[in-house]
Amino acid sequence: MRTILKTIMIASFLILIVSNPVYSGYKKLAQSGFKFLSVATDARASALSGALTSMEGKSTSLFFNPASMSRMNYEFDLSLGQVGWIADIKYLYGSMAYRPMGGSIGVFGISFLSVDYGTMQSTILANNDQGYLDVGEFAPYAYVVGLGYAKALTNKFSVGGQIKYAFQDLGGGVVRFQSNETQYTEKFNVGVVAFDFGILYRTGFKSLIFGMNIRNFSKEIEYIKESFQLPLNFEMGISMNVLDLYEISPEVHKLFLSVDATHPRDYPEQLDIGMEYVFRNTFALRMGYTTPTDEQGMSFGVGLKPTISKMNVAIDYAYTPFGIFNDVHRISFNISF
Secondary structure (H helix, E strand, C coil), X not given: CHHHHHHHHHHHHHHHHHHCHHHHCCCCCCCECCHHHHCCCXXXXXXXXXXXXXXXXXXXXXXXXXXXXXHCCCCEEEEEEEEECHHHCEEEEEEEEECHHHHCCCEEEEEEEEEECCCEEEEEECCCCCCEEEEEEECCEEEEEEEXXXXXXXXXXXXXXXXXXXXXXXXXXXXXXXXXXXXXXXXXXXXXXXXXEEEEEECCCCCCEEEEEEEEEECCEEECCEEEECCCEEEEEEEEEHHHHHCCCCCCEEEEEEEEEEEECCCCCEEEEEEEEEECCCEEEEEEEEECCCCCCEEEEEEECCEECCEEEEEEEEEEXXXXXXXXXXXXXXXXX
16 A cells, blocks of 8 residues: 555656646647647546546546546446537547456457548649649548556556557648649658556545546657657546435435546646536436636536446437537447446
């Protein structure tokens, strides 16, 4: 137990050092690429404004805190979903987890995420009345695939990690013309390996849980003539079924409160607060709030979890007003047995 507490204290100290403005020396704005890795996908998590670092979960934990997957109660879990993001950008994602031998050797998982940016017009500068030439269309896209593992080392402490490969293709572009006016095009794409790591600690006080994770840790990427880093993010959070304080049966009512403090690489620190009410483990109402933020603030969601032929099925929906942008809708489907 002393070793576990030392690990938590050291990790927390390192995060505080990195997040301290004295050490950063500059204002964090737009310092990373591959921003699609920062978009919350899972409908339940999004309805809670992403405050899921300390909440025990299933295969979708790979998108938030891999350690949370260690407490999965099922042998197999599959989740699929989509996100209607701003500017008509579409996300498709999925995750799967397998717990062999009752979890004695841990939980294994895989995840994927694809991004469709739509079709855009490709132009080049030209000395004409319009000032440009139309040279066709291009369709940028991105994806990430990951392989994760989580294990409960004790009845209180769990660890988890994920290795993933992220790739982004911004299409081809005309960079010059040959002497015979033939177009010379160049592909603009890049990929990188990244890592996620997280811990989960049951404090022993009622259902209070502490969680921490680091996401999108990778080397610096060189893209054409510029270099950038992935959207590295440090998160610490606590969560609890607050009705435990009143000894109300969790089989009938649950009211989870989750709070995350996030330290992103390229914008100011944020506080994510989520609340989820669950009735008889079949129906859920959710609400979340993120601060400070320019456009995204409140989030709302609902979930339904019927049991069908010994299989647990869950359908979740989340709605996020996004200020001057389009409202964001997310829907997820989960099956476990």
